[in-house]
């Protein structure tokens with residue numbers, strides 16, 4: 648039997664002493680009425696819940712300490728909590744608070760009633776978004792990631808599965824499990840999803856914030872085509888395509904979107920369009936006044 652309490656003591660002290668948390672929390676599961684299950688996470692489950700005093704509907708992600716320790720993911724979970732607690736942006740899923748008991752950690756997060764963006768994409772006609780929706784979504788992702796970068800955070804795992812949708816139809820960037828604080832140093836860890844891996848990560852070279860710019864290019868392609876640009880039958884083929892930036896556009900992809908994707912999917916990371924450039928790109932801008940539900 649693993650002694651979970653000791654290993655977590657240090658992590659908990661570090662989180663609790665973090666200036667982001669001001670005073671110690673008194674929250675407990677008793678403060679919430681648990682509602683329906685929303686999904687299954689790596690280390691536990693996610694439920695809708697209602698905070699009893701305010702009536703606020705939230706999502707509670709329960710993580711089992713034993714599972715985290717068993718997978719040796721203590722640092723990853725700690726980092727996810729620490730990073731997400733600092734990020735306050737309309738298109739980033741807010742971590743409202745957290746608490747723990749002997750066996751579990753509870754993350755109280757903003758409720759995104761629209762669920763996963765991935766499901767929206769697969770349910771969309773032909774499995775792809777219309778232009779105006781793709782443009783509005785990519786603006787929101789670029790704005791959220793720009794905010795992260797300004798706060799020295801690289802997300803490193805941007806993909807439709809890690810983006811949720813609010814009741815208003817706005818995107819909420821989630822899952823900071825792979826994200827890192829990136830002060831000025833460059834990094835070398837290989838992570839992220841195969842289809843979204845940028846060339847420098849495959850080559851195991853040092854990389855920087857522009858890995859996220861690459862992923863936004865892949866994401867926009869997937870929004871408009873219904874599958875990522877370098878998808879292949881095997882891993883080696885996918886790698887080869889990524890390294891050669893070998894992609895083809897179906898005829899329905901508009902010129903403006905092609906231009907934007909090509910400016911993001913550049914081999915050389917320093918040539919990739921800035922996120923300000925994404926938000927101000929003429930193809931994105933022309934759709935900015937289109938309503939959420941259209």
Ligand SMILES: Nc1ncnc2c1ncn2[C@@H]1O[C@H](COP(=O)(O)OP(=O)(O)OP(=O)(O)O)[C@@H](O)[C@H]1O
Nearest residue numbers: 685686687688689690693706756757758759762763
């Ligand atoms: N705030 C939320 N609002 C609504 N649904 C949510 C929320 N958070 C999570 N979910 C649902 O629960 C599922 C699992 O949550 P989440 O992805 O955060 O877990 P995870 O441990 O990061 O799992 P994985 O890394 O395998 O995706 C999500 O796919 C989503 O459907």
